[in-house]
Amino acid sequence: MRKSVEKREKMDEWGGIWTVKKKEVLKRYLDTYQIALKNKPFEKWYIDAFAGVGTHSSGEESDSNPFFSLDFGDEDVEQELTFRRQGSPLLALQTIPPFDRYIFIEKAVKRCAVLSSIIDEHRCGKSIDVVNKDANEYLATICDEITLRRREIRAVLFLDPYGMQVSWDSLKTVAATGVFDVWYLFPTMSVKRMLPKSARIDPSWVRRLDAVLGTSDWKSSLFVPDESRIGQIRLFAEQPDFEKVRPVCESDIEKYAVERLKSIFPFVVDEPLPLYNTRGKHIFSFVFAMSNRDKAAIRLGEKIAKHIIKINREVT
Ligand SMILES: C[S@@+](CC[C@H](N)C(=O)[O-])C[C@H]1O[C@@H](n2cnc3c(N)ncnc32)[C@H](O)[C@@H]1O
Known part of the structure; x- marks a missing residue:
């Protein structure tokens, strides 16, 4: 039966190793979060800031993966395939108990229209906003609203950009609210690609790296002396010689x-989940962070997130 799943998967090119993993981590976290907070008197919100179209179509992220740690079993082949085809918004809507409010942000007009129509089919009386805006701008609006009601609301934020789209300013605003648990697909490979061997970086890339990393001090951490040219390094230079x-x-x-x-x-988990493509390239790091300062909440969030990361690390 497992073979037939893989065969159909190949035919359809559904999902990729890291796409499946990121959704699996998210789904597990949302389910556990909602159960853990079931009797807490908060309004629980789910915010998907890079929501996509609601489904995963063929070819978009086409690494196929034989491992799958959510154990659907042989009887549940259809369930497994359905999981792979559903985007994060649809998976989040299946959380039991449901969140009190869902906010899906998608910047691209056509993609947002598709998402909206899919969401309409799955609304089932839930409070759902589909917002056609830039995530960084709209997160600021959400954070303003949440800040006014910070004692009443707890929220999970999923940041799933294609690359370098999440601004540090947004992260700072989110962190300041004290109510968010955040899963951030940090674009490790995009950063790596912006660090050429020569260290002569295009000024527009420098600005983007500054905006994503929230500092312009990253050069001294993201470049190290090249051992193969160590003899050429100016030992007493105050500034690193970026040619070496x-x-x-x-x-x-x-x-x-x-x-x-x-x-x-x-709180930020020390060891995020690295996500690789089929060529073994480390493309994203799935990071868990909490803005809640409450020690008991951090203990619980840390325990759940570390467990989910561990089981997904084991099937890599
Ligand atoms: C990786 S996809 C999201 C996939 C989705 N989370 C899922 O698992 O099904 C990223 C999406 O973010 C959208 N996007 C890119 N930049 C954006 C921005 N600044 N604000 C909001 N959406 C953005 C893209 O159009 C794309 O649909």
């Missing part, structure tokens, strides 16, 4: 991202 350095590897970029996030969030 090399960019760090993806896992060091991930560590740096975690350190940066720790500067604004009270």
Whole structure:
């Protein structure tokens, strides 16, 4: 039966190893979160800031993956395929108990229209806003509303950009509310691609890196002396000689991202889930962060997130 799933999957090119994993992590977290907070007197919100079209179509992210740790079993082949085809908004809508409010943000006009019509089929009386806006702009609006009611609301925010779209200012605003649990698909590979060996970086890339990392000090952390040219390094130079350095590897970029996030969030998981494509390239790091300062909430969030990351790391 498993073979037939893989065969159909190949035919349809549904989903990729990392696409499936990110959804699996998110789905598990939402289910556990809603059960854990079931009897708490908060309004629970789910915000999908890069919501997409609601489904995953063929070819978009076409790595196929034989591993799948949500155990649907042989009887549930259709369920498994359905999971793979559903985008994060539809998966979030299936959370039991449901969230009190769902907000889906999608910037592209046509994609948002498709999402809207799919959501209409799954509304079932739920409070759902589909918003055709830029995520960074609209998150500021949401955070203003939440800040006024911060004692009443707890929220999960999913940040799933294609690349370098999440601004540091947005993260700072989210962190300041004190109510969010955040799953951020940090674009490790995009950052790596913006760090050329020569360290001569296009000024527009520098601005983008500054905006995503929230500092212009990243150069001294993301470039290291090139051992192969160590003899040529000016030992007493105060400024690093950028002609004799090399960019760090993806896992060091991930560590740096975690350190940066720790500067604004009270809790960030030390070891995010690295997501690889079929060629083994580390393309994203799925980071969990909490803006809630309450120690008991952090203990619980940390335990759940670490467990989910661990089981997904094991099936890599
Ligand atoms: C990776 S896809 C989202 C996939 C979706 N989360 C899922 O799992 O089904 C990223 C989406 O973000 C949208 N997008 C890109 N930049 C955006 C921005 N600044 N604000 C809101 N949406 C944006 C893209 O049009 C695209 O649909």
